[in-house]
Amino acid sequence: MKIALIIENSQAAKASLVHESLAAVAEPLGHEVHHYGMYTPEDKASLTYVMNGLLTGILLNSGAADFVVTGCGTGMGSMLAANSMPGVFCGLVIDPTDAFLFGQINDGNAISMPYSKGFGWAAELNLQDVYRKLFDGERGLGYPKERAAIMKTNRGILKSLKEASCRDMLTVLKTVDQDLLKAAIAGEKFADLFYANCKDEAISDYLRGLSA
Numbered sequence: 001m002k003i004a005l006i007i008e009n010s011q012a013a014k015a016s017l018v019h020e021s022l023a024a025v026a027e028p029l030g031h032e033v034h035h036y037g038m039y040t041p042e043d044k045a046s047l048t049y050v051m052n053g054l055l056t057g058i059l060l061n062s063g064a065a066d067f068v069v070t071g072c073g074t075g076m077g078s079m080l081a082a083n084s085m086p087g088v089f090c091g092l093v094i095d096p097t098d099a100f101l102f103g104q105i106n107d108g109n110a111i112s113m114p115y116s117k118g119f120g121w122a123a124e125l126n127l128q129d130v131y132r133k134l135f136d137g138e139r140g141l142g143y144p145k146e147r148a149a150i151m152k153t154n155r156g157i158l159k160s161l162k163e164a165s166c167r168d169m170l171t172v173l174k175t176v177d178q179d180l181l182k183a184a185i186a187g188e189k190f191a192d193l194f195y196a197n198c199k200d201e202a203i204s205d206y207l208r209g210l211s212a
């Protein structure tokens with residue numbers, strides 16, 4: 001699975017810690033980690049939590065990523081912004097139990113974590129335990145297991161509800177504030193990572209056109 005990491009500006013100083021923790025768990029399990037930044041607080045391209053959400057929508061709807069790991073100070077802003085995108089089901093995950101239950105019950109495609117609130121001593125151990133609960137083994141098996149079928153049904157109903165309430169990603173890209181969109185894809189490694197992995201020609205053509 002391709003896992004994209006997106007870090008918000010207020011938390012950019014922790015980017016290496018988060019990236020190393022994610023790679024240490026996910027890569028030995030056979031996943032690829034694509035770090036879309038930010039990388040340091042001094043980066044020229046700065047991502048707000050709103051841009052994190054928009055970028056999450058781009059990566060998941062284009063197939064450039066299968067799963068997004070993001071966050072902000074509280075985790076709330078990035079979660080809300082991500083969930084405003086079509087096809088994105090982002091959980092607010094604070095601890096390994098959240099990660100396990102989100103994986104087994106909701107089986108979404110993104111998580112948002114708080115990297116400021118409650119982020120103290122041994123925070124990297126919490127991150128690693130969260131990633132292990134999410135990326136080791138199969139998701140969507142239900143908890144408790146005897147509720148698995150009804151949980152799967154409700155995930156499908158939620159997906160249909162989102163399809164009815166959201167516009168498609170290309171329309172979102174064409175109608176959103178174009179400066180916000182340009183800023184969301186301005187990361188120094190965006191072009192290398194995205195265009196090599198994007199599976200949607202219309203989205204990739206539109207985004208290439210913006211930087212032309």
Ligand SMILES: O=C(CO)[C@H](O)[C@H](O)COP(=O)(O)O
Pocket residue numbers: 008009010049072073074075076077078
């Ligand atoms: O947690 C957040 C949003 O939910 C933000 O990270 C927090 O509000 C910090 O943002 P700012 O850049 O305004 O200092």
